[in-house]
Structure formats: structure tokens, C-alpha cells
Amino acid sequence: TVDNAWTCVTCKHENCTYQTNSISPELNYLLTLCRGPAPIHYYLSALKDGNIEQKARVQIALPSDQRHRSSAHSLPVLLKVYGIANLFIYAGPNTQLVNDEFVIGFEEYLVSARNYAVVKIDGRGSAGRGWKYRSAIYGVLGTVEVYDQIEAIKAVLKKHPILDTSRLSIFGWSYGGLVAVKAPEVAPEGFFKCAVSVAPVANFLYY
Template sequence: MAPTANNIHLYSTKGSPVTDDVWKCLTCRFSNCTYQENKIQSNFEHVVIHCKGPAPHHYYLGDIVQGKIANWTQILVNEEYEDAISEVALPYVINEAYPLQQGFEALVKILLPPDQPSRSSSRSLPVLLKVYAGPGPQQATDEFSIAYEDYLAASRGYAVVTIDGRGATGRGWKYRSAFYGALGTVEIDDQIEGIR
């Protein structure tokens, strides 16, 4: 499992583990790269790490040596794009987890206007809930994007809330199986409970 459920990393383990603590995170050391897509060469000698967030997308190439990534180098970064993005007011992002009923937990992503970098401000904001489109997609992640909800938070002063409850991917069987035979119930309940 990734350090948090809104992250994706590359891990290694032995073929026949003898203890419970056998997972090694190979890509946790890359800064601004907690949400990734990794491509491993068929002979397991090289890996391309596509860093999708929280910073703008960039890529690393590395060698896989004795279960570790060595000789890695950044191979693609769009500096022009990153410079342009640095001039734009982007929303302040908060990723949090909230307890739900029956021992579940909702991942919540809150986009706030850039002039309000915390929820503890005395200023009231209109709130929009980005409705969960599941079952399936995980939305409260560290992935960098500039979408309509980012515009609403950054330019129009809204707080935009996204809630991943039961049925969202990336959380394991306990969360996926919770809506079997109950489609349209538990995921809606989690949205309502999470927005309160």
C-alpha cells in the first residue's frame, strides 16, 4: 500500500517473503512525485517514472539494480510550462482523511482560493461538491491537473470538495466490495456523510 491512499508509488518485494514487512518503496524518494505511473522494461533492468503530481508532470529514467533504482536521471520536464504555471494563481489543495461509519475512511480533496491557504479562515466561501462518478475512479489524489474545479476555486472564490468513499479504486478489496449488491447506496451515503 502506498504511503497514503491518494499516492501511487513503485514497490519491490522478494518472491517468497518470510516476514510481513517485505515491501520496499523504490520511488518514495522523488520529491513532488507522490502520484506516479511507472513503466518497467520487460527484462526488469530499466524503469521510466512518470511523475503526475503534485507538481506538473515530469519523467525520470532509472536502472533497476538489486531491487533498487540506481543511476536515475530526469529525462523530460517542460520548464516553459512550469514557468508559465508559476505565474498563475492555482488553488490551495488540502488532502485529508475523514472517518466514516463501519470503520471506513473517506479521502477528501479540498480546493481553496489561493488567498485562503487553510480552512481556519473566518471568511465564508460557497462550497461545491464534485459528485463522485463511481464506482471506479479515484478522484481525491495527488495528481496535478488544471480542470474546471481548479478555475472555480482559484478565480471565482469557491471551495471545491471531492470525496472518495467506498467504491473508489486504489483502496483495496474492503472498499471495492462494500457496494456489491448495494450499488447507488453506500457511495451516496459516503458523499453525504463526507460533506457534513
């Protein structure tokens, strides 16, 4: 604080909306690890008095040369639940896929080299939006988070005509594997053309 007014120590850092921070033992320095949207970099801030202030989100990645194409249904879609995916999903308790972290992985390869659109959705139960949003799946695992994936991807497909609804796939790992199995069961028949489930939760006694 400065003159009893709250001051944001990390807000001035550019291209650093996805970050982690650590404080020196003497509470006089703050090390900020900026993990996105720019490549990873660090900031070291001096703390004068040692005091520091303590809807589903959707992320879609499109090939750079396809962003403004007017032709409809030209891109296959991968919905990510977790791990590698078209709809990339995890959807498990207290997890988050939609963020500004700078990552180079398989989904980035699909977008940049294979002309895929990759979609990530943080529905109810995900982290980063408060306790009420995170606790929505308490006692009802495998229900509302599955519905949110389906309804959100429907909205994405409607908003982006370039996406090919006949080539929609879903991939999930671990808890995402469970959602990748359940989503095609809940969605209209034939909605997902392919579902890949890796190491899904088979018994919640061991989850």
C-alpha cells in the same frame, strides 16, 4: 531487492506521490511518470537485477487568499462527484478522485478565479484502498456511496466554518450523474441548493 531486503525504487522521487510506472522489456529499467503534486516529470531508474517490489478520503481546494480568513460562510461550495463541480463527485465503482495528481481544469479555475471551494470525496467503492473498501458497493449500487458523499460533506462543512452551507451544490457526470440525482433525494430537504447531473446512468443493464 538488495541483500534479500525489499527496496522501494520510487520512494526517493520528490513531489511524485501520484505516479504511473512502466518497465523495459529486459526488466532492467523503470520509467516513472510523476503526475503530481508537482507538474508532470519523469524519472528513469536502473534496476540492477530486474526485480521490482510489486475512512472516506476527502480533498478540499480553497482559494489561496481565503485559506486563513476568519469570516464564516463566505465561500460557496462545490462537491465534485465527477467532471466539473462544488461537490465534485463520481463515486462509481473502482474510481478515485482524491489524489496528488497535478491537474489544471475547470475546478481549478473555480478555486483560483471564482472564489469557490471545491470538494472531492472518495467514499466506499472507490479505488486505491483495497478490495474490502472497493467491494462495499457490490450488489447495492446507488446506496452506500451516496450516503458517504452526504456524511463526508457534512463533516467538511462542520470543520470549515468559512464554507457557506446555503450555497452548496453538487455536480456529477456518468455514474456521478446518478449520484448527483440521488444525493439530494437522500439528504435533508434543501441541503443541496443546486444539483447538476450530466449523462447519468439510467439503466444498469447498460452500465
